[in-house]
Amino acid sequence: MKKIEIARIPELKTSVGMQGSVKHKEVGGPVCLGALLGVALVLVGTKS
Amino acid sequence: MRFSLELAAWLKDRARRGASRVEADALTACWSDHPLFKELRTDLAAAATGDAKATWEAAERFMDRLEDVDHIVSDLIRMAAADPFFCPPLAPVVTEINTGFLLVAEPSLTIGLGVIGADALAAKKLSASGATAITFTGLVTSYRFLKAGGAVMSFWEAPEASADFSSDIGRTCRFAGRRRIEDGEALVVDGRRQSLVIEHLTSDMLCLQATVQIKGAPLAIDYDSSSLRYLGATSTDEASSRTQMMVTLLRLMDRADAMPVIAQALESPHFYTRWHVMREMLALDSEAALPSLRRMAAADPHPEVRFAAMQALSLFFEDEKEELLLCRA
Numbered sequence: 419m420k421k422i423e424i425a426r427i428p429e430l431k432t433s434v435g436m437q438g439s440v441k442h443k444e445v446g447g448p449v450c451l452g453a454l455l456g457v458a459l460v461l462v463g464t465k466s
Numbered sequence: 467m468r469f470s471l472e473l474a475a476w477l478k479d480r481a482r483r484g485a486s487r488v489e490a491d492a493l494t495a496c497w498s499d500h501p502l503f504k505e506l507r508t509d510l511a512a513a514a515t516g517d518a519k520a521t522w523e524a525a526e527r528f529m530d531r532l533e534d535v536d537h538i539v540s541d542l543i544r545m546a547a548a549d550p551f552f553c554p555p556l557a558p559v560v561t562e563i564n565t566g567f568l569l570v571a572e573p574s575l576t577i578g579l580g581v582i583g584a585d586a587l588a589a590k591k592l593s594a595s596g597a598t599a600i601t602f603t604g605l606v607t608s609y610r611f612l613k614a615g616g617a618v619m620s621f622w623e624a625p626e627a628s629a630d631f632s633s634d635i636g637r638t639c640r641f642a643g644r645r646r647i648e649d650g651e652a653l654v655v656d657g658r659r660q661s662l663v664i665e666h667l668t669s670d671m672l673c674l675q676a677t678v679q680i681k682g683a684p685l686a687i688d689y690d691s692s693s694l695r696y697l698g699a700t701s702t703d704e705a706s707s708r709t710q711m712m713v714t715l716l717r718l719m720d721r722a723d724a725m726p727v728i729a730q731a732l733e734s735p736h737f738y739t740r741w742h743v744m745r746e747m748l749a750l751d752s753e754a755a756l757p758s759l760r761r762m763a764a765a766d767p768h769p770e771v772r773f774a775a776m777q778a779l780s781l782f783f784e785d786e787k788e789e790l791l792l793c794r795a
C-alpha cells in the first residue's frame with residue numbers, strides 16, 4: 419500500500435476553513451452583529 | 467469574598483445543589499408547555515424539511531410575541547432572585563461584548579436573546595489592532611432591537627458565494643449606508659449578500675436574533691474592513707466540516723479499510739470537502755485513490771479541484787504524467 423505524505427499533496431488556491439473556525443481576527447474595529455451568535459454557537463453547539 | 471463564602475457553602479451542600487438543579491428542570495418542563503415554544507415546535511414540524519421560508523416565518527411569529535418572551539425573562543429573573551446559584555436551562559451565548567442565551571436551538575433555527583454592552587464594545591474598539599473583518603455569515607438573520615442602545619450601524623453588501631466560489635477573482639464588499647437604529651426596530655439581513663456592523667452604542671443593546679440555519683450560502687465570507695477586499699472563507703455546513711474531521715481522523719488512525727466509506731464523501735456538493743477527502747485518500751492509500759483522482763482531474767465541476775487533481779497525478783504517478791503530457795500534445 420503506497421502512502422503519500424499529506425504535506426506534499428497540493429492544496430486548493432481557495433482555502434476554506436471548517437465551520438466556525440473563524441479564521442479572521444474577529445472584528446477588532448467594527449463588530450459584525452451576525453458573526454456574534456455564530457461564534458457563540460460554535461462554542462455551545464445546537465441540538466441535533 | 468462574601469460571594470466566595472456563599473458559593474463554598476452552596477458547593478458543600480448537596481441538597482442545595484440538587485434543589486438548584488430541580489428548579490432548572492421544573493422551569494424547562496414549564497416552558498415546554500408554554501404556548502410560545504409549543505407553537506414554534508408545531509410551526510417547525512409543519513414546515514417541510516429544508517423549507518427556509520416557512521422556518522423564517524415561524525421565527526418571525528416567535529419574535530412577534532414579545533409579551534411571551536417577557537414572561538420567559540421574568541421567570542429567569544424570579545428564579546435567579548430566589549436562588550443566586552440557579553442555572554438557567556438555556557445554552558449561554560457569551561462573547562467579549564455579548565451576554566445572553568439561546569432561547570431556541572434547533573437544527574433549522576436558532577433564536578438568541580442577548581445584551582451587547584456599550585462599555586465592552588467601546589473597550590473592544592479602543593483596543594483594536596491589526597486586520598479586522600466584515601463578515602457575511604451566509605445565513606438569513608432576523609433581528610428585533612428591543613432596546614437599540616442608540617446604536618449606529620453600517621450596512622454592507624457583497625456578491626453571494628456560490629458552489630463555484632474562488633478567491634481568485636478580486637472580490638470586494640461595498641458600503642451600503644449607515645444609520646441609527648430605533649428601539650423596537652426589526653431588521654432582516656440576508657447574510658448571503660448583506661452584513662451589518664455596530665459602529666457605536668450609547669447604552670447597552672438588548673436584541674433578539676433569529677438565524678435560519680438552512681438554505682444558506684455554502685460559505686461565510688470575511689472582507690477586510692479597511693481595504694474591503696476578500697480576506698477568507700469558512701464553511702457554513704456543519705455536516706461537511708464534521709465529515710472532513712472524521713476522514714482526517716481515519717487517516718491518522720491508518721484505517722485504510724475505511725477507504726470505501728471515505729470515498730462516498732467525494733460526492734460532497736462542496737468543492738473544498740471533495741478535495742480535502744481526496745488528499746486524505748492519497749495519504750492513506752494512493753493506489754486505491756487513483757481511479758477517483760483521475761475522475762476528479764477530468765470532470766470535477768470546480769476548476770481548482772480539477773487543477774489540483776491534475777497536479778497530484780503529475781507529481782505522484784509517473785504513468786499518469788506521461789498520459790497528461792500526451793493529452794496536452
